[in-house]
Amino acid sequence: MSRMNCTTVVSLLTCFLFLSACNSGGNTGNERGVLFLTLAEDADGDGVEDSQDGCPEDANKTDPGQCGCGEDETDGDQDGVADCVDECPANELKTAAGECGCTEDEDDSDGDGTPDCVDDCPDDAAKTSPGACGCSVEDTDSDSDGIADCVDGCPTDANKTNPGACGCGESDIDTDADGTPDCTDNCPDDALKTEPGACGCGVVDITSNGGASITFNVIFNDPDVAFTEYYEPIQTSLVQASNDWAANLAAPSPVSIEIQVSFINHEVAVATAASMVSVFVRDNGEFRVFEQGVASEIRTGFDPNGDTPDAQVNIDIDTLIKNFWFDPDPAARTAPIPECQFVGEWICFLDAYSILAHEMGHALAYNGMRDPDTGAVGEVGSTFDEQVEVIGGSMFFVGPTAVAVHGSNIPLADPAHLDLATLMNPVIEFGERNEISNLDVAICTDIGLPLAIESNSCASPPALRNIQPTVLGPKPEHRGCLRSNCPHRLKAALKQNPIDATLRLEDFLP
Numbered sequence: 001m002s003r004m005n006c007t008t009v010v011s012l013l014t015c016f017l018f019l020s021a022c023n024s025g026g027n028t029g030n031e032r033g034v035l036f037l038t039l040a041e042d043a044d045g046d047g048v049e050d051s052q053d054g055c056p057e058d059a060n061k062t063d064p065g066q067c068g069c070g071e072d073e074t075d076g077d078q079d080g081v082a083d084c085v086d087e088c089p090a091n092e093l094k095t096a097a098g099e100c101g102c103t104e105d106e107d108d109s110d111g112d113g114t115p116d117c118v119d120d121c122p123d124d125a126a127k128t129s130p131g132a133c134g135c136s137v138e139d140t141d142s143d144s145d146g147i148a149d150c151v152d153g154c155p156t157d158a159n160k161t162n163p164g165a166c167g168c169g170e171s172d173i174d175t176d177a178d179g180t181p182d183c184t185d186n187c188p189d190d191a192l193k194t195e196p197g198a199c200g201c202g203v204v205d206i207t208s209n210g211g212a213s214i215t216f217n218v219i220f221n222d223p224d225v226a227f228t229e230y231y232e233p234i235q236t237s238l239v240q241a242s243n244d245w246a247a248n249l250a251a252p253s254p255v256s257i258e259i260q261v262s263f264i265n266h267e268v269a270v271a272t273a274a275s276m277v278s279v280f281v282r283d284n285g286e287f288r289v290f291e292q293g294v295a296s297e298i299r300t301g302f303d304p305n306g307d308t309p310d311a312q313v314n315i316d317i318d319t320l321i322k323n324f325w326f327d328p329d330p331a332a333r334t335a336p337i338p339e340c341q342f343v344g345e346w347i348c349f350l351d352a353y354s355i356l357a358h359e360m361g362h363a364l365a366y367n368g369m370r371d372p373d374t375g376a377v378g379e380v381g382s383t384f385d386e387q388v389e390v391i392g393g394s395m396f397f398v399g400p401t402a403v404a405v406h407g408s409n410i411p412l413a414d415p416a417h418l419d420l421a422t423l424m425n426p427v428i429e430f431g432e433r434n435e436i437s438n439l440d441v442a443i444c445t446d447i448g449l450p451l452a453i454e455s456n457s458c459a460s461p462p463a464l465r466n467i468q469p470t471v472l473g474p475k476p477e478h479r480g481c482l483r484s485n486c487p488h489r490l491k492a493a494l495k496q497n498p499i500d501a502t503l504r505l506e507d508f509l510p
Helices: 228-246 293-300 317-323 352-364 400-406 438-446 487-496
Strands: 013-019 033-039 204-208 214-221 255-264 271-275 278-283 288-292 311-316 380-382 388-391 394-397 410-414 454-459
Touching (some): 214 228, 255 317, 400 410
16 A cells, blocks of 8 residues: 655745555545645734735734835815825815815915915916005016006106106206206305395395394393493494394384393303204104394294393493594495504403394304314204204315305305304404305305295305314314404503503504
8 A cells, every 4th residue: 555745835934744544545544744735924913814914013004005014094175185195184075285275275266376265366367465556567667667567656767766856767866956957047056045136146235124023122221220331332233233133134024123232251252142042843754943033023924022121232341441443324335444442551452243143143043052172062942053063073064055156165164153253253353344145145045034035136155264274173263363462462561451551553554
């Protein structure tokens, strides 16, 4: 009888079964056969052997699907895309957020490739934002100036976006910086004029008052009634000097300026003056600007201090008694100033009109508050200060009208005086007669006083002194006379030595 050994290997697990017989005919014999049986492995117990299971460790899946083994294939919005890869798992219409997000459609009404949700011009295929001109209007810039034609007042002029005073195609340049462009300025190089007037461009027209009346009244602060003999000549000269200032100005309505004269002992000044009050005008961003009360009253017609005096003039008693000379006719001003005289002491004379006209200049305009050493201005300044600049360490008045009259910036001797041979120089020499000049009037204009408009004569600017501009810092000796025995020092010298016969007249003459 033959013996058969059957061996079957199916997988990794093998069992040994001991059989009584194993033959092809079904006969049994005494032979024993050995059958090797190998069983299949199923790690996740899902009934699918591992070799056929795409997820052998995931009992819920036999295929990774969209989400991979270990993750459910949940499809919350039933769109056929599993939530694990659906950017919009709650919107069956979208599987990606796109530009509009999951809750909004990606409609593109104008077909420009930008969905309506982010297209600020959803019906204009040429634009996705309104730009300067709005949807449906092109932002064409014909002159390439960076401003679209739809908002460019001069779409073919690259230098202008609005016509201005001169129109498109023509510059609004203002060569003389007078506020009137050259295209309408018939004196484009003359800041004082826009029309030639009687004298032509570049020549100042002397003016006479074309406004309401400006009158001046003088009152005296003399508690001891000690100077009554000077009342009449002071009043005559002071009123005439004030009228000469007013002749250049135009008030909107009649005004009356009250000037109070006081008598004081002053060691330095011959006289001093100012408005009794200052009036706030504006804050210019650098400091708060005030103007003299007298100037404000003339400019506005309103008296800022009511019934009290508008201006104060202080006269040094010693100078008044010894040195003041009163012109018998201050309107004509033709009488000669007397020469120095020796009457036990040398006596020289100062023109009272020149002094008083100078002081009224301070009451009107020349009122500087700048630091005399640095030119700096604090939180408060005057209308005069507003037209002053420190250039190269020196103070200059730079008002456009005054500069046009003078021909250049005007050097200052100190914050309230000119460094020129004019009325408003800080020193008056004995025997000297000064007049109100066109430059003084121009400065009044620059600080805001209204200038009269009538004209019938022409004039040149005042002469320049042959000196350098004032240097800020320690003040040098006065430069009007460089000799040690200058006439303006006579008063101080005689006060110290009233009977000094060695002080000779010729030593004090030019």
